[in-house]
Amino acid sequence: MGPITPESNEPFLHHAWEGRVLACQIAMNAWGVWPLDRVRWFRERVPGPRYLTSSYYEIWLEALEGLLAETDLMEEAEKHDSEVVRKVPALTAEAVVPTMLKGCSARRCEAELATRFAVGDTVRVRNLNPTGHTRLPRYVRGRIGKVGAVRGVFVFPDSNAATGEELPHTVYSVRFTARSLWGPDAPHLEDAVNLDLWDTYLDPA
Amino acid sequence: MSDEHSHAMPSDAALRIKALESALVEKGLVDPAALDALVDYYSNDVGPQNGARVVARAWVNPEYRAWLFEDATAAIAELGYSGRQGEDMQALANTPEEHNLVVCTLCSCYPIPVLGLPPVWYKSAPYRSRAVIDPRGVLAEFGLELPDATHIRVWDSTAELRYLVVPMRPEGTEGFTEEELAALVTRDAMIGTAKALSPTEAEH
Numbered sequence: 001m002g003p004i005t006p007e008s009n010e011p012f013l014h015h016a017w018e019g020r021v022l023a024c025q026i027a028m029n030a031w032g033v034w035p036l037d038r039v040r041w042f043r044e045r046v047p048g049p050r051y052l053t054s055s056y057y058e059i060w061l062e063a064l065e066g067l068l069a070e071t072d073l074m075e076e077a078e079k080h081d082s083e084v085v086r087k088v089p090a091l092t093a094e095a096v097v098p099t100m101l102k103g104c105s106a107r108r109c110e111a112e113l114a115t116r117f118a119v120g121d122t123v124r125v126r127n128l129n130p131t132g133h134t135r136l137p138r139y140v141r142g143r144i145g146k147v148g149a150v151r152g153v154f155v156f157p158d159s160n161a162a163t164g165e166e167l168p169h170t171v172y173s174v175r176f177t178a179r180s181l182w183g184p185d186a187p188h189l190e191d192a193v194n195l196d197l198w199d200t201y202l203d204p205a
Numbered sequence: 206m207s208d209e210h211s212h213a214m215p216s217d218a219a220l221r222i223k224a225l226e227s228a229l230v231e232k233g234l235v236d237p238a239a240l241d242a243l244v245d246y247y248s249n250d251v252g253p254q255n256g257a258r259v260v261a262r263a264w265v266n267p268e269y270r271a272w273l274f275e276d277a278t279a280a281i282a283e284l285g286y287s288g289r290q291g292e293d294m295q296a297l298a299n300t301p302e303e304h305n306l307v308v309c310t311l312c313s314c315y316p317i318p319v320l321g322l323p324p325v326w327y328k329s330a331p332y333r334s335r336a337v338i339d340p341r342g343v344l345a346e347f348g349l350e351l352p353d354a355t356h357i358r359v360w361d362s363t364a365e366l367r368y369l370v371v372p373m374r375p376e377g378t379e380g381f382t383e384e385e386l387a388a389l390v391t392r393d394a395m396i397g398t399a400k401a402l403s404p405t406e407a408e409h
Binding site: 001002003004005006007010012013014015016017019020021022023024026027028031040043044052055056057058061064065068073074077078089090091092093095096097099100101102103104105106107135136137139151154155171173175181182187188190191192193194195196197198 | 215216218219221222223225226228229232233234235236238239240241242243244246247248250252287288289290291292293310311312313318321322324325326328329330331332333334335337338340341343346347353356357358359360361362363364365366398
């Protein structure tokens with residue numbers, strides 16, 4: 001993919017329009033019509049060649065346009081008298097900082113689930129190749145790793161992005177050595193990559 | 206500078222978001238004052254200065270350090286930093302034996318409350334693809350070379366856990382105040398592509 005070319009002292013936003021894209025996306029997220037997982041899915045669906053040659057916020061913009069086209073938010077908004085009807089107003093300026101500081105945790109503490117794996121267990125990543133959104137990178141599929149931590153129960157992005165079903169379950173931090181990932185000829189075989197992986201991505205090994 | 210530059214056309218994206226924002230405002234779906242407040246928040250309220258204060262406190266205060274590694278979300282919130290893209294934090298300790306490097310191969314996940322918006326390089330294909338397969342090559346591009354005896358631990362932010370690297374405290378900083386120490390902690394050091402600055406480096 002070429003060199004990294006970091007820019008020194010780069011600003012958070014390079015153009016004013018990028019800030020407007022960022023702000024419109026976050027403000028529209030506040031309606032709760034789509035989860036973040038679905039937003040990511042729309043970004044991922046920008047076709048490869050355009051994805052790789054677009055700037056970051058160009059991808060955001062295309063995804064936002066797609067989300068709006070898919071939902072009927074714009075049409076619904078037109079039906080109502082804008083002065084009168086909205087029971088829940090759009091995100092206000094006063095609400096911005098508290099909303100950003102609160103965030104939107106994906107942790108689901110109320111889901112009590114038995115964990116299949118414990119710290120120190122050896123696991124093999126399932127060879128899953130979903131056509132929809134997933135947080136299981138291709139480079140780790142089929143690989144063997146070791147559970148380093150049990151992170152807790154979190155919303156499952158694969159289902160949440162597709163249908164809005166949260167199906168929360170346990171996430172583990174799993175460590176994969178360079179040897180396991182890249183083979184016996186990899187330099188620095190004992191370097192490692194840690195991933196946070198859902199229980200349904202894993203089998204015992 | 207030629208006058209032509211002052212008449213440059215706005216980009217396609219700039220025109221599209223202008224039209225989209227107008228439509229959203231007109232339909233009451235976004236409040237334009239809220240949009241301005243969001244841009245202001247992400248331009249000014251969050252940034253690496255936040256994470257640097259967390260690191261500096263961990264360097265001087267052993268109890269805080271222990272808390273940070275046990276419950277990073279709570280320890281970071283104690284200093285006033287929390288929320289979107291930092292709801293579940295993990296702190297990673299650099300030691301002579303282990304050097305940590307954070308990436309999101311799948312998109313751009315980044316601990317925004319403590320570091321602000323991520324730099325372009327972090328979100329781009331070269332870093333996202335090479336950090337997991339060639340971390341030492343990546344660090345070399347940033348001018349950082351580690352001895353073979355130091356193992357690299359790359360953390361791919363695949364779930365909603367967000368990672369903050371706590372670099373090692375530089376030599377020659379005995380007696381520094383937290384503020385002086387925070388000035389040594391760069392954004393790159395908290396991602397893992399650099400070490401914290403030495404007092405000499407900070408002067409230049």
